[in-house]
Amino acid sequence: MTSLPDAVSLSPLPALGPAPTRSGLIVESLKSAIFSGKLSPGETLVERRIADQLGVSKTPVREALIVLERSGLVATFNRRIEVRRLSFTDVRHIYEQRVLLEPWAIEDAARIDPGFAAARQALDDARQHAKDGNTAGQALANRRFHRGMYSSCENDFVVKALDSLQDLTALAVVGVLWERWPRGAAEAAEHEAIYEAAHRGDAKAAAAMMRDHITASIDLVRRHERRSDGHSAERDSLSR
Structure with missing residues (x-):
């Protein structure tokens, strides 16, 4: 009888590349709709309706919604799944987490990929979207710029954490900040300065500028937060 060869004598199998699952593709489709404003904060997400629109069964849609809920992009209220408000x-808490992680990640990424080519492309795209008046496209390009600056960081845990925070930032831009954000031109200039510093090899300067950049957003959100709290208190007093 011929015996099977020992496992150690077998040639190792080649690693499989990442294969997108159907639920993964649905996650990306829903994210795109949320980040572009096609799905608004508070809008109800119905499994059957999504399945019909995408031509899939309800099962991968349900799986996709679970992923989005874990990421914080959707939430369940009274058994209804909604885009999170x-x-x-x-928003301040999101930026406060980013300011702790993102500058460090940029310094680390500069050791590995000093070219930051993806960030450069995102800047060019953002500039074109601004000329075209495409606010949603500009916001998404800005998100890609930030990811292009930190994604080469060696620490995958930090990259994944920042990816999640960037998703929530994109939701904040659509749902909270678009109409109240006067820093568009200033942010574009800051992005250019951050990229130029990193590209010329001054990672510490790029990290410091990114810290200041995010801190400016925290300060602006905090001012709106105080005004919002004041309006809430006024409404409460009027209702008594």
């Missing part, structure tokens, strides 16, 4: 306090 963020308060100014939520």
Whole structure:
């Protein structure tokens, strides 16, 4: 009888590349709709309706919604799944986490990929979207710029954490900040300065500028947060 060869004598199998699952593709489709404003904060997400629109069964849609709920982009209220509404306090907390991680990640990424080619492309795209008046496209390009600056960081845990925070930032921009954000031109200039510093090899300067950049957003959100709290208190007093 011929015996099977020992496992150690077998040639190792080649690693499989990442294969997108159907639920993964649905996650990306829903994210795109949320970040572009096609799905608004508070809008109900119905499994059957999404399945019909995408031509899939309800099962991968249900799986996709679970992923989005874990990421914080959707939430369940009274058995309804909705695009999450963020308060100014939520947004401040998001930026406060980013300011702790993102500058460090940029310094680390500069050791590995000093070219930051993806960030450069995102800047060019953002500039074109601004000329075209495409606010949603500009916001998404800005998100890609930030990811292009930190994604080469060696620490995958930090990259994944920042990816999640960037998703929530994109939701904040659509749901909370678009109509109240006067820093568009200033942010574009800051992005250019951050990229130029990193590209010429001054990672510490790029990290410091990114810290200041995010801190400016925290300060602006905090001002809106105080005004929002004041309006809430006024409404409460009037209802008594």
